[in-house]
Amino acid sequence: xxxxxxxxxxxxxxxxxxxxxxxxxxxxxxxxxxxxxxxxxxxxxxxxxxxxxxxxxxxxxxxxxxxxxxxxxxxxxxxxxxxxxxxxxxxxxxxxxxxxxxxxxxxxxxxxxxxxxxxxxxxxxxxxxxxxxxxxxxxxxxxxxxxxxxxxxxxxxxxxxxxxxxxxxxxxxxxxxxxxxxxxxxxxxxxxxxxxxxxxxx
Numbered sequence: 001x002x003x004x005x006x007x008x009x010x011x012x013x014x015x016x017x018x019x020x021x022x023x024x025x026x027x028x029x030x031x032x033x034x035x036x037x038x039x040x041x042x043x044x045x046x047x048x049x050x051x052x053x054x055x056x057x058x059x060x061x062x063x064x065x066x067x068x069x070x071x072x073x074x075x076x077x078x079x080x081x082x083x084x085x086x087x088x089x090x091x092x093x094x095x096x097x098x099x100x101x102x103x104x105x106x107x108x109x110x111x112x113x114x115x116x117x118x119x120x121x122x123x124x125x126x127x128x129x130x131x132x133x134x135x136x137x138x139x140x141x142x143x144x145x146x147x148x149x150x151x152x153x154x155x156x157x158x159x160x161x162x163x164x165x166x167x168x169x170x171x172x173x174x175x176x177x178x179x180x181x182x183x184x185x186x187x188x189x190x191x192x193x194x195x196x197x198x199x200x201x202x
Contacts, residue, residue, distance in 0.1 A: 001024060001026075001164065003024075003025070003026060003201035003202055004202065005201065005202045006199060006200070006201045007199070007200040007201075007202070008197055008198075008199055008200075009036075009175050009176070009177045009197060009198040009199070009200060010177065010197055011177050011179075011195045011196050011197050012112045012117075012177055012179035012181075012195050013112075013117060013176070013177060014037075014114070014117035014118060014120070014121045014174055014175060014176035014177070015121065015174070015175055015200060016121040016122060016124070016125060016172060016173065016174045017172075017173055017200060017202060018043060018170070018171070018172055018173075019167040019170070019171050019172075019173055019202065020167065020170055021167060021168065021169055021170055022166065022167070022168075023166070023167050023202070024082060024164055024165065024166045024167075025164070025165055025167075025173070025200060025201060025202045026162050026163070026164045026165075026199075026200065026201040026202075027138055027162060027163050027165070027175055027198065027199070027200055028160060028161070028162040028198065028199040028200075028201070029086075029138075029139050029157060029159070029160070029161050029162070029196070029198055029199075030159060030160055030196075030197065030198075030199055031159050031196040031197070032157050032158050032159035032160070032161060032191075033139075033155040033156070033157055033159075033190060033191035033192075033194070033196070034139060034155070034157070034177060034178070034190055034195065034196045034197075034198060035137055035138070035139055035140040035155065035177075035178035035180065035189050035190055036137070036138040036139050036140075036175055036176070036177065036178065036198050037096050037097075037114040037117075037118075037135040037136075037137055037175070037176040037178050038050075038135055038136045038137070038138055038173070038174070038175055038176075039118055039133055039135050039173070039174040039176075040070075040078055040079060040167075040171045040172065040173045040174070041122075041127075041171060041172045041173075042072065042078070042169060042170070042171065042172075043169070043170035043171055043172050044169075044170060046122075046127050046129075046172070048072045048073065048074055048076070049072060049073055049133045050070055050071075050072060050073075050078050050079065050133065050136070051071060051072055051073040051133065051134065052070075052092035052093075052134045052135070052136055053092075053134060054071045054072070054073055054075050055068070055069075055070050055071045055092065056092065058071060058075075062091075062092050062093055062144065063088060063090050063091065063092060064081050064084075064090050064092060064136055064138075064163075065081060065084065065088065066081055066082070066083060066084045067080070067081060068080070068081045069168075070136070070165075073133075076169075077168045077169075078167070078168055078169055078171060079165050079166065079167055079168060079171070080165065080166045080168060081163065081164075081165060082164040082165060082166050083162075083163065083164040084163055085160075085161055085162040085163065085164075086138060086139055086157055086161040086162060086163055087157070087158070087161070089139060089140070089141050089156065089157050089161075090136065090137065090138050090139065090140060090163070091136075091137040091140040091141075091142040091152070092134070092136050092137070093142060093144070093150065094137055094140065094142060094152065094189075095132070095134060095135075096113070096114035096115045096118065096132050096134075096135050096176070097113045097114050097115065097178060097179065097180050097189075098113045098114075098115035098116070098132070099111060099113060099115075099116070101113070102182065105182055105184045105187070106184075107182060111179065112179035113179060114135065114176040114178055114179070115132045117174075117176040117179075118132060118174055118176060119132075121174055122172075122174065125172070135176075137178075138163055139155070139157040139161055140152065140155070140157075140178075140189060141153060141154065141155050141156055141157065151186045151187070152186065152187045152188065152189055153186060153188060154188045154191055155188060155189065155190055155191040156191075175198055175200055177195060177196070177197060177198045178190060178195070179195055180193075180195070181193040181194070181195050
């Protein structure tokens with residue numbers, strides 16, 4: 001697949017871009033070990049957004065896989081996972097980080113977050129976001145044990161890992177380079193707390 005345009009998502013920031021129906025795009029972590037929070041909205045009505053919890057019911061998996069159809073909160077198909085170059089190391093359980101999560105883990109003072117990133121990039125397009133949807137966290141290493149315990153150990157995603165998605169409707173997509181640069185035990189979202197850029201190709 002040949003893509004026409006490459007965009008860089010700076011470390012700890014986010015980027016919004018539009019994708020037309022049947023158009024494919026690629027999200028890549030060039031340096032590896034970097035979580036990418038991914039959100040998507042129906043371009044005709046941002047009241048409809050991508051919903052991992054609704055997707056679980058149809059896909060019977062808490063991780064997105066090649067061939068999976070990703071559903072909106074109205075259970076309508078929004079996107080399709082075309083190719084997984086990230087070894088299946090993705091997550092659909094963790095909510096977007098926010099100021100309160102950093103405070104919970106003992107961080108003092110304001111901190112960038114995927115929640116703020118989403119609100120800011122959507123506001124720059126004229127949309128006021130009052131709900132932070134559950135993202136798909138590409139390149140995020142989470143484990144669910146048989147007893148139900150959830151953890152996010154050290155990020156093991158290799159450099160140049162990627163996913164390719166196809167939009168099934170006109171969408172507004174947002175990719176956030178997760179700013180999680182702290183390393184609480186069992187929640188090392190980005191390896192060593194180092195945050196790096198992401199790339200999007202359309």
